[in-house]
Every structure is written in structure tokens, then in C-alpha cells.
Amino acid sequence: MHHIELLVRLSVELHNLNAQAQRHHELSLVQWLVLRKILASPGISASSLALLSGIHPSTLTPTLQRLEGSEWIFMLERPSDLRQKMLIISQKGYRVCVKFEKTLRGVLKNLDVKDGEDPIDATRHLTVTLAQRLQDTKA
């Protein structure tokens, strides 16, 4: 039961981490992941993106709509099949993504993960530390 309890707490901490990122750095971690995949694979379809990112289509659709609303991505019709949409990053989205990754790299520096620690507990501690650091480095 101890592990289950840790997993639930990890889930809560991940949720907090996501919220901290969105509150202080414009992007949630999920939005960042989606943006990053679209940057690396311009022209990708939503279904391929769902597979590549491991995000369920029902979660992905509103995320894409939000990114499009912020003009960080464009959804274009594929000239060879107008029913299909191609996802590409905009210049604005590219800049947001690069800036956020710079922040993440700074936050990840010198993280203290103890050897022999329970892996789930260690991950939870890591998540808490990341959330705290994201808050400390407000954009």
C-alpha cells in the first residue's frame, strides 16, 4: 500500500508542477511537450502526435486548440488531402519553447537525487523540487 500511496502523491505533485509551470512560465509541461514535438516534426498530424507524445487524443485536442489560440502553432490543410491537418510551430511558439527549455535547463542543474532512495519517492521529491524552483524563477 505504501507504493500506491507514493504513486498517488507523485500524481498530485506532478499536477502541482504542471500548474507552477503554467502560472509562472506561460506553458504547462504538457503544452511544452506538445510544442516541442511539433517543433521537431513539422507537418505532423494530430494522430501521429498523439502516438509520439503518449498523450490521449481527448487531452491533446484542447491542448492544440489552446496552442493555436495563443498563435504558437498553426494548423494547415495538407495540400494532398484537405481533410488532414498539418501542425507546425510559429515563430512566436518557437521563441516560447526555446525560452522555456532554457528555464528548465537552469532548474534541472545540480539536482540532488540520493542513491538508494525509493525510486517513486525520489521522483516525488524531484517533482516537488522542480515545482519549487520553477516558482523561484518566475518569468
Add this chain to the structure above:
Amino acid sequence: MKYLFDDEGLRMLEAFCYSDALFSFDFDGTLAPIVPNPDDARASPKTDDYLRALHENASIVVISGRSRPDLLTRLPFKVDFAIGNHGLEGLPSSTGSLEIAADMTRQWYEKLKPALAKTTGVVIENKSFSLAVHYRQATDKRKIKLKLLELASSLVPAPRILLGKYVVNLVASGAPHKGVALLELMLRTGKRSAVYVGDDENDEDVFRLGEESLLTIRVGEDENSAALYYLKNQAEIDRMLRHCLDTYKKIGRKRSL
């Protein structure tokens, strides 16, 4: 097929620049204008300059129907990969295919040379691993094209026939084509996206790949082409290269290969 310089096309091109894509080009009719004598084909000094500048930002590949040694003499600098003979020559994995292609080419040449000896305006270019039969100088081009196609169909072993602008190319069937070459080079360079620009029937091997992260651009609009976007003419290659350079300048990034 949409025009590359419409808003959507430009956004696509910029997104591929952000993604650190592999830039790949055909040579004749794409980087260099088509000229009456293929030996005279050269990219303009301006195109060479833009290409050189692009190389400071991105990896560049040229995949041509010419033999690789011939292609290398026409490129202004050492590109990351120069592939000849429609995707066969210069590809790291194609050593075995080269021997087979050379043997087939020799057999076709021995049969075609006497058969076309008295046909005026026709030149057989032996590129060691494939043949290009040019008929640009022929008076009745339609009649000559039909004759060439009949001759090509009678060859044993049967070649893959690729039609170009007043040229019939005979290539070993089953050998790697331009599409295979590009996919292999993407894997070798670790690139997940690529831009390809071509103008000819044999470039359709790339256009038809249908990969999502492949931006395909044809020089000249053609509703039968599988390319996603088109340039109105060869001269627009400079505008395309310049737009890529402007995009790289805006984001201040240099190549990562």
C-alpha cells in the same frame, strides 16, 4: 499542390527551418536552369552564394541524375552528401547495388549504341550505373521519344524508365531511388525532418513518399505531381533560399550537425 510563397507555404518553410531540417535538392532544373546542352548546366553565382550561406545554418544534400563525379564538379562547395545516378551513387549502403547496376548498364549500352548510331539529335550519356538518352537536339522529338521508349522496353534485363525533360533515363530496377536515398540520409544525419526541391518525373520518388515531416516542393506547377508545394519557375529557388536565410537570421541559430 499550393504555391510556396503564399502565407501558408511560407509558414511551412519557416517551421522546417526552426526544426533544423535537412535541405535536399535536385540539380538540373532546380539549382541550375535547364540549358540546351546539359554539359553547360551551372547554378547561377547568386544561387551558389545563397546555398553556401544556407550551409552555415543547415545540412545540405544534392541528389541528381548525373553521375556523382560530374555532379561534384558543378557544386560550389563540399555539401554534406552528393548523390548521383538518381539516388544510387554515393549512398553509403549501396555498394552491392552499384555492381549490379554497372553490369546492367553495360549490357544496355552495348545494345543501344548501334541501334541509335544513325539517329540524329540523340546522345547516349553513359553514367556507369545508369544511362541517360538525351533527345533535346532531335528535330521530331515526339517520334524519337516513342522510338526510345520502344527500344528501352525491349532491353534485357528490363530497366526502370524515368522520363525527364527531353531525356529518357534507364536505371536498374530495384536499385535505391531518390526517395530511398533521402530517407537513408535523414537516418544517417539524425534529422527527423527534411525539405526536398525537384523538378522532374524522377523527383516524384521523393514526393510520393508522403512522409509527414517532409516538405516537398516542385519547380513548376503540375496537378499530377505528389509534391505539396510548388515554385513557379527555377528562378524562384533564389527567393526560397533567401527566405530560409532570413528565417535563420531572425532566430539566430547556426547548424547543429
